[in-house]
Amino acid sequence: xxxxxxxxxxxxxxxFRLGPLLLTxxxxxxxxxxxxxxxxxxxxxxxxxxxxxxxxxPVVVGELASKGMANALIACGVILKGKxxxxxxxxxxxxxxLQRVAIDHGVPVxxxxxxxxxxxxxxxxCLGNEINRGTEAARAAVExxxxxxxxxxx
Numbered sequence: 001x002x003x004x005x006x007x008x009x010x011x012x013x014x015x016f017r018l019g020p021l022l023l024t025x026x027x028x029x030x031x032x033x034x035x036x037x038x039x040x041x042x043x044x045x046x047x048x049x050x051x052x053x054x055x056x057x058p059v060v061v062g063e064l065a066s067k068g069m070a071n072a073l074i075a076c077g078v079i080l081k082g083k084x085x086x087x088x089x090x091x092x093x094x095x096x097x098l099q100r101v102a103i104d105h106g107v108p109v110x111x112x113x114x115x116x117x118x119x120x121x122x123x124x125x126c127l128g129n130e131i132n133r134g135t136e137a138a139r140a141a142v143e144x145x146x147x148x149x150x151x152x153x154x
Contacts, residue, residue, distance in 0.1 A: 077114070
């Protein structure tokens with residue numbers, strides 16, 4: 001188990017094509033992640049950094065990863081598909097950049113920047129207790145942080 005652990009959650013302040021309900025949903029998703037981290041790693045330092053939108057998440061994750069202070073980073077955001085390819089391009093760009101940060105810096109990055117076809121799907125997965133991507137992201141972050149700690153002999 002991790003002795004000294006730190007988890008950081010960059011999340012969108014403003015979401016692509018979202019109304020107030022889903023803005024609350026994204027906040028709840030990261031809140032679920034934070035709550036779950038406190039349950040799974042009660043002594044861990046948990047920090048939430050707000051960013052303007054999904055596109056800005058990777059640069060903040062990269063900066064945090066370069067500082068080497070976090071055992072894992074959880075990127076939270078929601079992208080709703082519209083009538084153009086913009087959402088698909090944005091999702092791919094964010095996913096690729098987050099993976100690049102993880103590989104380049106050796107810091108696990110949990111990608112909880114999620115794309116949905118509509119608000120109903122987003123609501124079900126971000127606001128619900130049965131399926132909550134924030135909770136799942138926190139569990140994955142703690143698990144991979146423990147794996148990395150063992151591999152590094154810490």
